[in-house]
Amino acid sequence: MQISTNIWHWFMAASILAMFSFLYKENPFYRVAEHVFVGSTAGHALGMAIGNIHRFGWRPFFEQSKYSLLIPLVLGIMLYARFIPKINWVSRWPIAFLVGVGVGQSIYTSLRTQVINQTLGAMIKIQGATLMQTVNNLIGILGLIAVLTYFIFSIQQKGVVRRVAHGGRWLMMVTFGVSFGNVVAGRISVLLGQLQNLLGTWLGII
Amino acid sequence: MRKEVPLVITFVVAIIVMLSAITTGPIPGTSIAISDLFRQHISPWMTIVSAFAVGLASVNLLRVHTRAIARKRNDWIYSVILIVTLAIYAGFRTYVELNLSNATAAANYALIFNNILTPLSAAMWALLAFYVASASYRAFRARSAEATVLLISAIVVMLGAAPVGALIWSRFPDVQRWLLEVPNMTGQRGILIGAAIGGFVTSLRVLLGMERGHLGSAD
Numbered sequence: 420m421q422i423s424t425n426i427w428h429w430f431m432a433a434s435i436l437a438m439f440s441f442l443y444k445e446n447p448f449y450r451v452a453e454h455v456f457v458g459s460t461a462g463h464a465l466g467m468a469i470g471n472i473h474r475f476g477w478r479p480f481f482e483q484s485k486y487s488l489l490i491p492l493v494l495g496i497m498l499y500a501r502f503i504p505k506i507n508w509v510s511r512w513p514i515a516f517l518v519g520v521g522v523g524q525s526i527y528t529s530l531r532t533q534v535i536n537q538t539l540g541a542m543i544k545i546q547g548a549t550l551m552q553t554v555n556n557l558i559g560i561l562g563l564i565a566v567l568t569y570f571i572f573s574i575q576q577k578g579v580v581r582r583v584a585h586g587g588r589w590l591m592m593v594t595f596g597v598s599f600g601n602v603v604a605g606r607i608s609v610l611l612g613q614l615q616n617l618l619g620t621w622l623g624i625i
Numbered sequence: 626m627r628k629e630v631p632l633v634i635t636f637v638v639a640i641i642v643m644l645s646a647i648t649t650g651p652i653p654g655t656s657i658a659i660s661d662l663f664r665q666h667i668s669p670w671m672t673i674v675s676a677f678a679v680g681l682a683s684v685n686l687l688r689v690h691t692r693a694i695a696r697k698r699n700d701w702i703y704s705v706i707l708i709v710t711l712a713i714y715a716g717f718r719t720y721v722e723l724n725l726s727n728a729t730a731a732a733n734y735a736l737i738f739n740n741i742l743t744p745l746s747a748a749m750w751a752l753l754a755f756y757v758a759s760a761s762y763r764a765f766r767a768r769s770a771e772a773t774v775l776l777i778s779a780i781v782v783m784l785g786a787a788p789v790g791a792l793i794w795s796r797f798p799d800v801q802r803w804l805l806e807v808p809n810m811t812g813q814r815g816i817l818i819g820a821a822i823g824g825f826v827t828s829l830r831v832l833l834g835m836e837r838g839h840l841g842s843a844d
């Protein structure tokens with residue numbers, strides 16, 4: 420065992436232990452760690468944001484005379500009008516701009532990458548090289564039809580449609596189970612990483 | 626003016642962004658291409674306005690916590706800790722951003738980032754592993770056949786990903802791979818297509834001004 424003498428490793432260990440202390444019960448160490456976490460995350464994001472304004476707005480505006488950048492700079496300042504009740508409606512303009520960009524991008528990308536590309540990906544030959552491959556291809560095609568049937572809300576789901584949609588629900592249950600299993604496995608791997616930091620980097624046991 | 630201008634801004638910007646992805650060449654009668662309009666103006670403008678929005682979020686956070694300190698609410702001392710931490714990180718990061726050539730400042734900032742913020746974030750993430758396990762037990766108890774399917778597929782995926790799974794049954798990793806590549810991919814694909822169509826319709830409603838929730842209440 421060789422305990423680290425690096426002060427930063429001690430900060431790291433204190434941060435991890437304070438967070439994990441919540442497993443016992445809520446306590447002052449955890450509350451401090453929680454508030455440091457929120458404060459540092461917000462502070463980091465704020466610093467990055469100021470950097471972005473300086474790099475993409477302030478400097479090009481003053482050093483390269485890109486006067487069109489006055490528009491986003493003014494729009495950005497208008498966001499803060501929401502703190503002044505008399506003119507808080509002014510903050511809607513920059514929000515409308517941000518929503519406009521988001522809407523424009525999502526209309527194209529959701530259709531292109533998610534609807535068209537995913538549909539193309541499902542257009543496969545049923546006949547595979549092996550029986551197992553053929554079965555897999557059938558699950559891929561019929562399963563997709565079943566899941567999509569589940570999302571049809573414009574007709575009443577009864578008879579055959581209801582049975583197909585029910586099959587789609589079963590397939591989605593498998594999907595949710597797999598996603599859940601992946602989330603748990605991912606978090607356990609992060610936990611192991613933290614234990615490695617504590618037992619290896621800090622205490623030098625492993 | 627209060628409602629109409631924002632609707633026009635949303636419509637015009639959304640049309641420019643949408644057309645920039647599907648058109649090439651200049652707009653007839655001009656030398657400007659819509660894709661250039663997006664790349665040279667809308668995209669950097671978006672970065673700048675988004676950065677101001679992050680500042681707005683920080684101001685909100687500060688308002689909530691300074692109010693807690695001023696009124697000496699319960700546990701106000703934690704609000705002091707939050708504000709001090711926010712000021713240190715924001716000040717230091719801003720200095721690094723405004724002095725990009727200063728390698729020493731960047732290296733020092735990396736110390737407080739890598740040894741405090743990163744472990745706190747990872748520990749918070751890892752902490753949830755314990756609670757996800759207990760919450761999942763309560764949520765997914767095999768009450769119905771469908772819940773059982775969900776539970777079994779989750780267990781198989783977890784066992785297939787861990788070395789102990791292969792020790793219990795050598796085919797666990799194969800079954801896990803099949804679950805991931807066939808039923809999971811099919812289900813994901815269906816959910817993605819369904820969600821994308823829903824997102825597309827919502828976007829169209831916003832574009833046409835039928836959905837105005839983002840503009841807040843009428844006044």
